[in-house]
Amino acid sequence: MKRLEKYRAIRIARKKCIFISLMCFIIIFTGILTVDYSLNTLMNGENGIKLFAVKKIEDECYQIIIFNKSLYLNTNYIKEDFNRLAEWLNRTLNVNN
Numbered sequence: 001m002k003r004l005e006k007y008r009a010i011r012i013a014r015k016k017c018i019f020i021s022l023m024c025f026i027i028i029f030t031g032i033l034t035v036d037y038s039l040n041t042l043m044n045g046e047n048g049i050k051l052f053a054v055k056k057i058e059d060e061c062y063q064i065i066i067f068n069k070s071l072y073l074n075t076n077y078i079k080e081d082f083n084r085l086a087e088w089l090n091r092t093l094n095v096n097n
Contacts, residue, residue, distance in 0.1 A: 001009075036051045044050075053065040057072070064071040 033049055033051065036049050037047075040046050040048060040050050050065070051067070055063045055065070057063050060074055060076045062073045062075065064073060
């Protein structure tokens with residue numbers, strides 16, 4: 001086998017491996033979504049995918065649901081931290097100038 005044929009075979013094998021990995025991921029992801037849709041229809045009578053959902057509870061509070069596990073996120077704290085970071089950056093940039 002010549003050098004050109006060897007590297008051509010390696011490139012073709014690499015493309016096949018990437019294609020097979022991508023197809024496996026697509027098939028698994030499609031299967032998970034199909035099962036989620038079917039279970040929601042059978043158990044709750046709701047048509048739709050509920051694998052991941054975000055609900056706004058109050059002005060500053062959100063509920064994130066992943067696999068029927070709830071996570072509550074209060075954005076007040078995030079806004080305060082962001083404002084503190086912005087003030088600190090402004091002070092730092094003003095001192096350096």
